[in-house]
Amino acid sequence: xxxxVEYVAQMRSAAGGATRETVTLAQGATVxxxxxxxxxxxxxxxxxxxxxxxxxxxxxxxxxxxEEQVDWECPPELSDSAKVxxxxxxxxx
Amino acid sequence: MGTPRxxxxxxxxxxxxxxxxxxxxxxxxxxxxxxSVLISRCGGLGSPAAYELAAAGVGRLVxxxxxxxxxxxxxxxxxMTHDWLGKPRVESAVRRLRELNPxxxxxxxxxxxxxxxxxxxxxxxxLVLDAAPxxxxxxxxxxxxxxxxxILVECAMYDMxxxxxxxxxxxxxxxxxxxxxxxPAWKRQFPVFGGVSGTAACxxxxxxxxxxxxxxxxxxxxxxLMDLRHMTFRKMKxxxxxxxxxxxxxxx
Numbered sequence: 001x002x003x004x005v006e007y008v009a010q011m012r013s014a015a016g017g018a019t020r021e022t023v024t025l026a027q028g029a030t031v032x033x034x035x036x037x038x039x040x041x042x043x044x045x046x047x048x049x050x051x052x053x054x055x056x057x058x059x060x061x062x063x064x065x066x067e068e069q070v071d072w073e074c075p076p077e078l079s080d081s082a083k084v085x086x087x088x089x090x091x092x093x
Numbered sequence: 094m095g096t097p098r099x100x101x102x103x104x105x106x107x108x109x110x111x112x113x114x115x116x117x118x119x120x121x122x123x124x125x126x127x128x129s130v131l132i133s134r135c136g137g138l139g140s141p142a143a144y145e146l147a148a149a150g151v152g153r154l155v156x157x158x159x160x161x162x163x164x165x166x167x168x169x170x171x172x173m174t175h176d177w178l179g180k181p182r183v184e185s186a187v188r189r190l191r192e193l194n195p196x197x198x199x200x201x202x203x204x205x206x207x208x209x210x211x212x213x214x215x216x217x218x219x220l221v222l223d224a225a226p227x228x229x230x231x232x233x234x235x236x237x238x239x240x241x242x243x244i245l246v247e248c249a250m251y252d253m254x255x256x257x258x259x260x261x262x263x264x265x266x267x268x269x270x271x272x273x274x275x276x277p278a279w280k281r282q283f284p285v286f287g288g289v290s291g292t293a294a295c296x297x298x299x300x301x302x303x304x305x306x307x308x309x310x311x312x313x314x315x316x317x318l319m320d321l322r323h324m325t326f327r328k329m330k331x332x333x334x335x336x337x338x339x340x341x342x343x344x345x
Contacts, residue, residue: 092283
């Protein structure tokens with residue numbers, strides 16, 4: 001299935017500068033599977049924003065499926081054409 | 094929330110055009126006159142936010158910002174002026190706000206939010222407009238807002254992106270629900286046009302005005318994501334962390 005990924009702010013530069021990309025995952029994949037795929041695809045800079053040192057999802061990163069934030073602890077299964085947005089919080093003032 | 098204060102004929106003349114706004118009116122203006130807001134800090138985001146709140150007639154503004162004006166402040170920190178280079182930022186901010194609206198009570202605090210002043214500064218006001226460039230300051234203000242039952246309008250930007258959400262403890266997620274720890278990637282210096290920080294500021298200011306005057310629909314449990322590089326605005330639902338160490342007790 002195809003997943004549309006959107007990166008916000010620092011996530012964008014960590015993912016190589018693109019705002020959006022499409023990723024192909026197996027049916028039944030979850031947000032965590034997507035994160036593992038992206039961390040592997042884009043390397044350490046993005047991986048550091050997505051995953052903590054212990055390999056668990058980083059709690060300070062916000063993940064939205066469609067227009068709703070999802071829980072890292074029990075990430076939902078994704079459906080075909082889902083749009084997933086990653087936001088590392090901003091503090092510019 | 095502060096007690097509404099009656100308007101003078103001078104107030105009516107000054108705020109006439111905004112009192113025409115449906116749902117606001119003279120009653121809304123009286124609420125703003127009786128309200129108080131802390132703005133920390135008063136840089137690219139806090140400057141235009143403070144200016145809008147002063148223009149709109151929020152009765153008392155507390156401006157917290159340390160340090161002296163530097164040349165690199167002047168592309169966005171609109172309350173700082175060229176003639177004030179090398180002098181305290183907060184003095185420039187207070188001076189400009191008083192020039193705009195001398196009818197208000199404006200307090201300048203030459204400090205940034207820290208562990209020793211956060212409780213006292215948040216305690217002085219009804220609402221905090223968070224414009225701090227460090228997560229430590231943002232999380233401190235959030236902690237005090239939750240502890241003291243205040244309101245937080247959270248505004249932030251980076252590069253061409255900005256976001257705004259409003260926290261009412263016990264009704265919405267708090268900041269620590271959204272990010273319980275400082276994100277590892279954040280750097281003190283960041284790319285910024287004044288037009289981007291100013292966009293977040295104006296949206297934050299109108300959020301504060303709506304909450305204080307009790308009209309419209311604020312961003313409660315929602316975060317507005319603004320991508321000004323592509324002019325895309327999205328309203329996202331944010332979730333409360335049931336194990337949040339800061340606000341969990343309010344939900345038990």
